[in-house]
Amino acid sequence: MTEFFAMGGYAAYVWPAYALAVFILGGFAINAVTRYRAAARELDLLQARRPGASR
Amino acid sequence: MHRFANPARFMRVSGVVLPWLAGATIVLLAIGLFLGFRAPADYQQGETVKIMFIHVPSAMMAMFGYSSLALASAMALIWRHPLAEIAAQQTAPLGAGFTAICLVTGSLWGEPMWGTWWVWDARLTSVLVLFFLYLGYIALVHAFDDPTRGSRASSVLALVGAVNVPIIHWSVVWWNSLHQGSSVLSMDGLKMGWSIRIPVLVMALAFTLLFTLLLVIRMRAALLERKIRALRVLEAEAVPSDYSFAAPEASA
Numbered sequence: 001m002t003e004f005f006a007m008g009g010y011a012a013y014v015w016p017a018y019a020l021a022v023f024i025l026g027g028f029a030i031n032a033v034t035r036y037r038a039a040a041r042e043l044d045l046l047q048a049r050r051p052g053a054s055r
Numbered sequence: 056m057h058r059f060a061n062p063a064r065f066m067r068v069s070g071v072v073l074p075w076l077a078g079a080t081i082v083l084l085a086i087g088l089f090l091g092f093r094a095p096a097d098y099q100q101g102e103t104v105k106i107m108f109i110h111v112p113s114a115m116m117a118m119f120g121y122s123s124l125a126l127a128s129a130m131a132l133i134w135r136h137p138l139a140e141i142a143a144q145q146t147a148p149l150g151a152g153f154t155a156i157c158l159v160t161g162s163l164w165g166e167p168m169w170g171t172w173w174v175w176d177a178r179l180t181s182v183l184v185l186f187f188l189y190l191g192y193i194a195l196v197h198a199f200d201d202p203t204r205g206s207r208a209s210s211v212l213a214l215v216g217a218v219n220v221p222i223i224h225w226s227v228v229w230w231n232s233l234h235q236g237s238s239v240l241s242m243d244g245l246k247m248g249w250s251i252r253i254p255v256l257v258m259a260l261a262f263t264l265l266f267t268l269l270l271v272i273r274m275r276a277a278l279l280e281r282k283i284r285a286l287r288v289l290e291a292e293a294v295p296s297d298y299s300f301a302a303p304e305a306s307a
Binding site for chain 2: 004007008009010013014016017018020021024025028029032033035036039040042043046047049050
């Protein structure tokens with residue numbers, strides 16, 4: 001296991017590369033989902049205020 | 056393409072496809088990473104080849120993203136279709152993100168293998184220009200008070216910048232570059248062993264699905280936001296029923 005994390009002496013290059021990818025892509029995923037949910041919630045509220053309006 | 060260009064239909068179809076797309080993305084990412092970390096170290100580059108499993112797929116996504124951006128911008132300019140415009144505007148930040156990953160992972164790979172974080176050679180510089188094109192596009196979208204003008208101007212920039220895509224692709228052929236030539240998609244089996252090539256290809260497919268997945272969710276969110284804005288305008292324009300603009304004539 002230690003050997004795996006050592007990456008043959010290149011741990012300082014390999015792991016930051018993966019960390020950055022996880023950070024940026026994970027950030028995109030969280031942002032996309034929260035943004036969609038917030039918009040869906042707000043739209044529901046707006047439409048509830050408009051009687052007779054259909055989605 | 057036009058069949059999916061209707062926003063309501065896009066919401067319906069994408070809603071059905073989304074869970075499957077998300078599942079396939081996660082499975083492929085898991086397989087790709089598993090195969091990648093099991094792959095043997097390179098006899099010259101050691102374990103730094105592990106960087107390739109994200110560097111090469113993100114480079115592909117940087118190029119794929121810009122091609123999609125240019126295509127969607129062309130469709131937005133020609134047919135003035137709102138869905139094409141939304142697709143372009145939601146693609147750009149993703150493309151910029153993948154380009155940033157490509158640049159930084161390349162740098163992290165360059166330092167131990169080339170002995171330098173960065174060189175101003177054709178491949179690296181043209182990819183940096185790609186990154187700035189994405190940023191310029193994003194800035195231009197929001198640079199006007201009138202969103203239609205921002206959309207037009209940024210679409211034109213996206214199309215003009217498309218000239219950079221073939222330049223990036225052939226930069227390693229046209230100029231002397233520190234960067235190696237294409238090997239992953241090369242038909243020559245000697246250029247890259249299959250133990251490494253298969254994980255790269257799986258990761259490339261996984262990144263393509265991830266890009267599509269993120270884009271679809273972002274487009275869905277943008278469509279809802281557009282609808283919210285339209286409803287807010289309607290609300291603001293709605294006049295209370297006990298208020299009359301006709302008062303002067305009525306009293307005359």
